[in-house]
Amino acid sequence: MQIDSHQHFWRLSRGDYGWLTPSLVPLYRDFGPAELAPILGRHEIAGTVLVQAAPTVAETEFMLAIAAETPFVKGVVGWAGFDQASGPADIERLAGDRRLKGMRPMIHDIADPEWMLRPELAPSIAALEHRGLAFDALLRPEHLGPLKRFLRLYPDLPIVLDHGAKPPIAAASSSAAPFDRWARDIREIARDKRLHCKISGLATEAAIGWQPADLEPYLDLLLECFGPARLMWGSDWPVVDLAGGYDLWRKTALDYLAKLSQDERQAILGETAIAFYRL
Numbered sequence: 001m002q003i004d005s006h007q008h009f010w011r012l013s014r015g016d017y018g019w020l021t022p023s024l025v026p027l028y029r030d031f032g033p034a035e036l037a038p039i040l041g042r043h044e045i046a047g048t049v050l051v052q053a054a055p056t057v058a059e060t061e062f063m064l065a066i067a068a069e070t071p072f073v074k075g076v077v078g079w080a081g082f083d084q085a086s087g088p089a090d091i092e093r094l095a096g097d098r099r100l101k102g103m104r105p106m107i108h109d110i111a112d113p114e115w116m117l118r119p120e121l122a123p124s125i126a127a128l129e130h131r132g133l134a135f136d137a138l139l140r141p142e143h144l145g146p147l148k149r150f151l152r153l154y155p156d157l158p159i160v161l162d163h164g165a166k167p168p169i170a171a172a173s174s175s176a177a178p179f180d181r182w183a184r185d186i187r188e189i190a191r192d193k194r195l196h197c198k199i200s201g202l203a204t205e206a207a208i209g210w211q212p213a214d215l216e217p218y219l220d221l222l223l224e225c226f227g228p229a230r231l232m233w234g235s236d237w238p239v240v241d242l243a244g245g246y247d248l249w250r251k252t253a254l255d256y257l258a259k260l261s262q263d264e265r266q267a268i269l270g271e272t273a274i275a276f277y278r279l
Contacts, residue, residue, distance in 0.1 A: 006234025
């Protein structure tokens with residue numbers, strides 16, 4: 001079974017997508033299952049993990065309702081107020097739906113790069129652990145230092161790094177320093193063997209008109225550090241429409257993975273996600 005480990009739906013009238021503005025022309029409209037279904041069929045992808053796009057509990061409820069009516073949505077990664085008093089209770093309540101597989105605070109939009117280390121998050125993370133839910137780490141490279149300490153604070157929490165921590169691919173065209181810093185930190189955190197990583201969102205971090213060769217050093221590093229058993233492919237649809245679309249990113253990934261064995265490809269294209277999220 002092939003899995004898209006990272007996709008989104010949204011309905012603008014819900015009004016809680018603070019980042020989604022009219023300036024993002026390809027994305028500023030509704031996206032739902034009927035539009036994604038034929039794309040999945042074209043690529044023989046049997047299921048997806050639906051990931052939050054707004055920092056509200058209502059967003060999680062919205063996604064769980066979609067999942068209840070959409071057979072190809074095999075799991076949901078929602079949102080809860082980790083630093084709020086209501087966080088633990090919200091996580092416990094939402095986890096009553098077996099489709100909920102994880103939670104994702106939108107760390108990359110939080111001004112404090114060390115937010116994840118605040119002690120008030122501990123009760124919510126304990127609720128995640130109690131319910132066997134995963135933690136999707138939505139980070140930028142500047143968060144990788146704090147993540148090293150976060151890993152030590154919560155040694156039993158299953159964690160997946162979204163989008164390879166958004167490496168500065170476009171910036172690296174003018175200097176090797178951004179790649180070197182990102183690679184150093186990735187190598188260090190990947191020593192923690194329960195940490196997984198999504199091959200997703202890389203095209204969006206590249207310059208306009210990117211070529212597969214622009215992404216290869218990043219894919220090489222992630223493959224080296226995590227190996228197929230801890231890597232999972234994701235489309236980041238529909239955000240990937242900002243960078244060439246689903247078909248181009250899927251082809252680029254498949255062409256890159258062609259050098260691996262069949263078992264290794266099957267892990268990255270489905271089995272890792274199935275095991276990590278308990279799909």
